[in-house]
Amino acid sequence: MEKIQEVEELQVKGTFSNGLLIDALPTSGWSRPTMGSFGETTSERNMEKVWEYLMDDEVRTIGVFGMGGVGKTTIMKHINSRLLNETYYEDEKRIASELYAILSQKERYVLILDDLWEAFPMEKVGIPEPTRSNGCKLVLSTRFLEVCRKMECRPVVVELLPKEEALNLFMSKVEEGQTVLVPEVKEIARKVAKECTGLPLAIITLAGSMSGVNDIHEWRNTLNQLISSTKQISDIENVVFELLKFCYSRLKDEKLQYCFLYCALYPQDHIIPRKELIEY
Structure with a gap:
């Protein structure tokens, strides 16, 4: 009851008479909202009024108002979608011509x-x-x-890391958390690093999963599992996949595994806020 009362008070404070407050689109990217039903002639006519004002250079501010449930938000969604659709097809040619003009100079x-x-x-x-x-x-x-x-390029192949460089990278990542491995463990760690076949991504990922581990039994078990999972694989890209899968299996907590899998639903190179990911 206290929460309901608090919400009602907040709603009263957020009420704007005869109008509607619209937040700006997020600067990090555009969204294409899910559209509701929009087949009524009146609604279409209302949207066209807003669109007409949008296209008028003399009008700088537009207020869409009306009682709750009349369709203000639906109009806003359609306006947003129409703006995105209007600009999307033109943008490719426009940006290409602008880019050409800039680069040509x-x-x-x-x-x-x-x-x-x-x-x-x-x-x-x-x-x-x-x-x-x-x-x-x-x-x-x-x-x-x-x-x-x-593309008629002069190709330059990126070589795999030689054994010594691969080992140095692996050990620097394992001992990054100020964990100094005892000699017996370090010897097994050398063999684990070798299983990464000189791939920096595999080295960094696997070393990160073993960071802070100084138990010889866990290291030995890791080595045996790696050898078992990669011995039949000749394609180096599949080796990376197996190593990533191995690191995933080391996430003992199911919640962490869900977080890892959910990352795949984000676009490539997208910034993933930790709190948002955990909530999802």
Whole structure:
């Protein structure tokens, strides 16, 4: 009852007479809201009024008001969706032309494109052809040699870490938490590092899961499990998957495993707030 009363008081404080307060879109990205029913002629006419004012340069502020349940929020959702749809198809050409205009004016720049999954015609996205005369260069990263060939790049293969470098990286991550391994454990750790086959991602991930562990039995068990899970695998990318799966299985708490899996539902390179992830 106390909570209900508190909520009612807050609702009264948040009431704006004859109007509706709309929060700004988050600056971190756009959302495409789920749309409610919007088939009534009156509702469409109301939305068109708002849209007409939006397109009028003389009108800078628009207030949509009405009693609760009349459809104000639905109108706002449709306006938002329509704005996104209106700009999305035009943006590709507009941004490409703007990018081309900006880059064409520059000399001797380096354009870096990270994590490319397929080749594309540069003029389509507004990138001028890098030539000796304009002094411009393009550097891209990709998993696929074929992308380099189609983009007519000079390929540079990123080599795996040699044994000594791989071991140094592994041990630096394991002992990052000021855990000094005893000699017997360190010898097993060397063999565990070797199972990472020189892949930095695998080394860092596996070392992180073993950070703070100084029990020789746990290290020996880890080594045996790794050898068992990777001995039949020849494809190096699948080795990474097996190592990641192994680290996942080391998350003994089921809640932590859920958190790990839920990360896969976020877009690539998206910032994941810890509190938000835990709540989900």
